Amino acid sequence: MQKIDARPPSSHRLRWRSKAIPDVQKRKPASAPCRSLDAPLNTTQYEKVIALAGHNRSDLSVCLGCKICASVCTVNDLGKDANPQDLLARLFLGEEISADEPLVLYCTSCYRCTAACPWRIRIPEVLRALKESLGATSPFEKAFKGSVRIWGRVYEPYVFFKAAPFLVKEGYIKHMTRWIEYMSVHLPHRVRRI
Amino acid sequence: MDFAYYPGCSLTGSARALDRGVRALCKVLGHRLTEIPEWNCCGAMEYGDKRELAALSGENLRKAEGLSAHKILAPCPACYKNLKEADTERKFTIINPLELFDRNALSCIPAKRSLKGMVFTPYYGCVLLRPEGTAIRNKNVMEDMIAFFGGEVAGERIKDRCCGGGQFFANKWSTGKLSALILEKSRGPLVVFCPLCHMALKTFSTGRRVIYLTDLALYVMGERKGL
Numbered sequence: 001m002q003k004i005d006a007r008p009p010s011s012h013r014l015r016w017r018s019k020a021i022p023d024v025q026k027r028k029p030a031s032a033p034c035r036s037l038d039a040p041l042n043t044t045q046y047e048k049v050i051a052l053a054g055h056n057r058s059d060l061s062v063c064l065g066c067k068i069c070a071s072v073c074t075v076n077d078l079g080k081d082a083n084p085q086d087l088l089a090r091l092f093l094g095e096e097i098s099a100d101e102p103l104v105l106y107c108t109s110c111y112r113c114t115a116a117c118p119w120r121i122r123i124p125e126v127l128r129a130l131k132e133s134l135g136a137t138s139p140f141e142k143a144f145k146g147s148v149r150i151w152g153r154v155y156e157p158y159v160f161f162k163a164a165p166f167l168v169k170e171g172y173i174k175h176m177t178r179w180i181e182y183m184s185v186h187l188p189h190r191v192r193r194i
Numbered sequence: 195m196d197f198a199y200y201p202g203c204s205l206t207g208s209a210r211a212l213d214r215g216v217r218a219l220c221k222v223l224g225h226r227l228t229e230i231p232e233w234n235c236c237g238a239m240e241y242g243d244k245r246e247l248a249a250l251s252g253e254n255l256r257k258a259e260g261l262s263a264h265k266i267l268a269p270c271p272a273c274y275k276n277l278k279e280a281d282t283e284r285k286f287t288i289i290n291p292l293e294l295f296d297r298n299a300l301s302c303i304p305a306k307r308s309l310k311g312m313v314f315t316p317y318y319g320c321v322l323l324r325p326e327g328t329a330i331r332n333k334n335v336m337e338d339m340i341a342f343f344g345g346e347v348a349g350e351r352i353k354d355r356c357c358g359g360g361q362f363f364a365n366k367w368s369t370g371k372l373s374a375l376i377l378e379k380s381r382g383p384l385v386v387f388c389p390l391c392h393m394a395l396k397t398f399s400t401g402r403r404v405i406y407l408t409d410l411a412l413y414v415m416g417e418r419k420g421l
Binding site for chain 1: 203204206207208209210211231232233234235237238239240241242243244245248250257320321323324325326355356358359360361363364365366368371372375393396397
């Protein structure tokens with residue numbers, strides 16, 4: 001019985017190889033060259049963020065890349081293109097993440113990603129740490145922390161007046177009629193050390 | 195039962211109504227609340243540094259150690275989550291008032307009014323339901339309470355969506371958009387338990403009522419005139 005060779009005739013194979021190999025070699029390098037595996041990674045931002053978020057290095061490396069976080073992310077409801085998995089991967093690979101990423105700007109800490117994630121990765125905490133390390137905190141947050149520093153508690157009138165220029169500029173004042181029930185006259189309480 | 199009470203910053207200011215309601219309901223249910231002496235801010239969701247955040251709540255837990263009660267009642271969802279996360283040694287049981295309203299407790303509330311013919315949308319927000327480790331156990335507690343007093347429940351689909359409250363004082367438009375989605379898909383007054391959700395939903399609701407669950411209970415008890 002004749003032996004059946006399923007492979008294409010050798011002449012074909014040769015032609016295929018002779019065509020394919022030079023093709024690969026001739027390909028121009030992409031505009032952003034692929035990093036070689038032995039090149040040192042720029043992990044300073046990553047290490048910093050991981051330390052701030054209270055994670056271990058292994059906490060993010062377990063990511064399966066399933067992108068279920070992206071499918072439930074609230075930021076996508078805003079019409080912004082948010083993909084937490086992609087951001088984590090870029091962070092993990094040592095890419096510099098900028099402060100104008102939609103996720104850094106708009107993450108609401110809703111933890112939908114964490115609830116959906118098979119590994120329960122706490123992405124909002126990574127993003128908050130990232131925001132902190134980039135210094136991308138809003139004037140309101142600064143006023144909030146200022147109040148905690150002075151009194152040990154949040155004294156709302158202080159936070160409000162401290163952040164007033166920002167609140168006026170961003171048009172919060174027009175909502176004030178709806179905030180009447182929240183307003184009260186009370187003095188701040190300074191927390192004593194016990 | 196004796197509880198150490200941790201009101202949190204909002205409940206001394208903008209969310210006074212929730213504080214009053216929780217205290218009144220605890221009195222009715224026979225719980226005694228002792229405020230943790232000199233409690234400090236829990237840091238809410240504003241701190242990027244996890245250690246700083248844990249230190250703030252750790253300080254509160256240390257202050258609570260002097261009290262005889264080993265159960266801490268924390269009504270604000272952010273405080274509740276932070277305290278629960280900081281209590282790594284499980285020295286205390288951190289409880290949200292929502293966990294007190296089981297069926298037994300509901301039958302203890304002296305109902306003078308019925309909610310018959312009224313529609314409510316219970317809205318939990320994010321932090322009470324997620325992440326799993328710090329979430330409340332009964333995730334239908336508000337529905338149970340409304341149904342117990344004869345009210346109709348609507349808006350099942352949006353009960354765990356985000357109102358955008360976390361971004362309220364950074365990107366107002368995003369909160370507006372997310373709150374509008376919730377308001378659109380709900381019917382009747384929105385029943386909430388989070389001070390920040392209350393603020394976000396109230397700011398962007400036009401003509402819709404946003405109330406705390408405690409207000410609803412006080413209304414049923416006849417201690418509040420209207421909703």
